[in-house]
Amino acid sequence: MSGPRIGILALQGDVREHARALSAAGARPVEVRRLAELAAVDGLVLPGGESTTIGRLLRVFELLEPLRAAVVAGLPVFGSCAGMILLARDVVDGRPDQPLIGGLDMVVRRNAFGRQVDSFEVDLDVVGVEGPPVHAVFIRAPWVDKAGDAVEVLARVAEAPVAVRQGPLLATAFHPELTGDSRMHRLFVDIVRSSGSGR
Amino acid sequence: MAPDWSEKRRHIMSQGQTAATAGPATDSARHAGTARVKRGMAEMLKGGVIMDVVTAEQARIAEDAGAVAVMALERVPADIRAQGGVARMSDPDMISEIIEAVSIPVMAKARIGHFVEAQVLQALGVDYVDESEVLTPADPHHHIDKWSFTVPFVCGATNLGEALRRIAEGAAMIRSKGEAGTGEVSNAVVHMRTIRAEIGRLSALPAEELYAAAKELRAPVELVAEVARLGHLPVVLFTAGGIATPADAALMMQLGADGVFVGSGIFKSGDPARRARAIVEATTMFNDPDVLVKVSRGLGEAMVGINVAELPPAARYADRGW
Secondary structure, eight states, X not given: OOSOEEEEEOSSSOHHHHHHHHHHTTOEEEEXXXXXXXXXXXXXXXXXXXXXXXXXXXXXXXXXXXXXXXHHTTOOEEEETHHHHHHEEEEEXXXXXXXOOOOEEEEEXXXXXXXXXXXXXXXXXXXXXXXSOXXXXXXXXXXXXXXXXXXXXXXXXXXXXXXXXXXXXXXEXXXXXXXXXXXXXXXXXXXXXXXXXXX | OOOOHHHHHHHHHTTTOOGGGOSSOSSTTOEESOHHHHHHHHHTTTTOEEEXXXXXXXXXXXXXXXXXXXXXXXXOHHHHHHHOSOOOOOOHXXXXXXXXXXXXXXXXXXXTTOHHHHHHHHHHTOSEEEEETTSOOSOSSOOOXXXXXXXXXXXXXXXXXXXXXXXXXXXSEEEEOOOTTSOOOHHHHHHHHHHHHHHHHHHTSOGGGHHHHHHHHTSOHHHHHHHHHHSSOSSEXXXXXXXXXXXXXXXXXXXXXXXXEESHHHHTSSOHHHHHHHHHHHHHTTXXXXXXXXXXXXXXXXXXXXOGGGSOGGGOGGGSOO
16 A cells, blocks of 8 residues: 555544544554654644543653654644644643643634534535535534634634644644545645655 | 435434524534534544543542543442432532533433433533433333434443444443442443444344344344444444453453443542543553553552442342343
8 A cells, every 4th residue: 555654643532533534535544652653654643532631641651742843843733623722832711731732823712612512513615625515523622713824724614713724734623534525634645745754 | 425324313303303403503504413413522532531520629630630521420339339219310510510620521410211301411511411320210111312402322231232222212322331330340341242242243144134133132223234334333332330440441442442431430449530540541551561550550449349249130230221
C-alpha cells in the first residue's frame, strides 16, 4: 500500500472511525500512544473524545511537549471536536488547568452548543470540499470564539466558525469520521502530501 | 450506504411524536436526538472510564483523574446492597450540583421501565440515562421506549439477545451487567465473552439461518442480520459490574470492551483519587504490562467485595431485566 502514514492519537476517543475514514481517503492509518510511534508519522489526527481526559493522558504519558514541538516544526494535524479544542491557543468554559497542544491561533468555547440533548446533525458548505454539502454531526461540540488573521474559516453554523485551517493544521467542531463521507479526511491527506513530509 | 434499520425504526416509532426535531435548535435544518447523534456520543467515550459518584466532590475527583464521564447516583451499588430498601432515581438537586461541578458528561440512572424518571433526567439536562438493574425495577414486563427520548440511553446486557432487545427499544450504548457492587469481575467477564462468542457464531451463519437465529435470540431479524454483517454490535459495548482494580479494567479491555464503567470500586477503596487515575491509565494502556505494573503499585486497599457465588439468587442484579 502507498499513501502517507497518518497517526491517530489513541489515548481515548473514536480512533477506529478516523482509521476507517483515513483508509478511505488513501492514507495508511496507525495508532499513536508512544513517542516512538509519533516520530514515525507524516501527519496526525486528534480524534473526538473528552478533551480533559486526552489532555491529562498526554501529560501522564509524556506526549504533550513532544507534540507541541512537532506542531511548531510543521507536522500536519487534523483535530475533530476534542481534537479542535486541543489545537486551540486557549479554551473558554473548559477547566483552567486543561492541557492544550496549541498551534491554531484561536480561542474555542467548549460545549458551546449545549449538552447532549442539544447535539445535532446539519448539512454544511465547507470551503475546499467539492460536491454536495458535508453532513456534519455535532456532539457536545465546541465552536471558535475568536480567531487570528492567519486562521482561515472553512465553515460556520449560524455565525460561529466550526471548521478552520491555518497552514498544515485543520480542525472541525463536528465529526466527519462518523458519516462515511471521507472528503474532509481527503482534504487533510492532501495537506499532508503537499507538506512535503510524505515519505 | 446500507439502509440504517435503526433510523427507519426510529422514524416508525416516532410517528406522532416530535423527538426528531425536539431540542432548542434554532435552525430548522438541524436534527437533534437522532440515532447517529445518540450513538455518536457513546463513540466519543471509547477507551475511557465512567465513574459512579454520589457527591459533587467525588465528581471533581473523577474529572481530575481523567474520567470521560460520571454517573450521578445517590448510593453506589455496594451501599444499595448493604442497606437494602427500594433504590430509585437520585435527588434532582444532587444531580444538578454534579452537572454544575464538572465539565465532562454526566449520566444518571433510571429504574427499568420507569419512563417518568427518565423524563425527569432528560429535563434536568443529563447527557445519558442508564436504565439500570442496580435500581429496583419499576416494571416487570416492559423496558422504557427509548426511541421517544432526545437523551440517549445505555442499558445492561448479559448476552447478545438481551443486548439486541435493548437496542431494538432504542438503547444507543450497551454495557455488560456484571454483578454490580461486589467488586468481583467474574460476571462481567462471562457477559463479555458470551456476547462476543454469540456475535462470532452469527457471523459464520449462512443468511437463510439468520431467521431461526433471531427466533432463538428473541431479537428482531433485521438487527440480527446487521450484527452478522458488521461482526459487532451497531452500538458501543462497554463493560460494567465488579471492576475494582487497574488489572480488572485492562482485562475487560483485552476481552473486547470499548470502555469501562467503575461503580463502587473507586470510592469504596482506600485512596479513591489514586485508584481512579490508575484505572484510567490502565484502560488506555490495557495492552502494555509495563504500564500496568507501574499503575498497580501502591494503590492502598481495594474494596473488600463479595464473592458472587455466595450471593443468593434474589440478591443478583444481573437477573433483573430480560
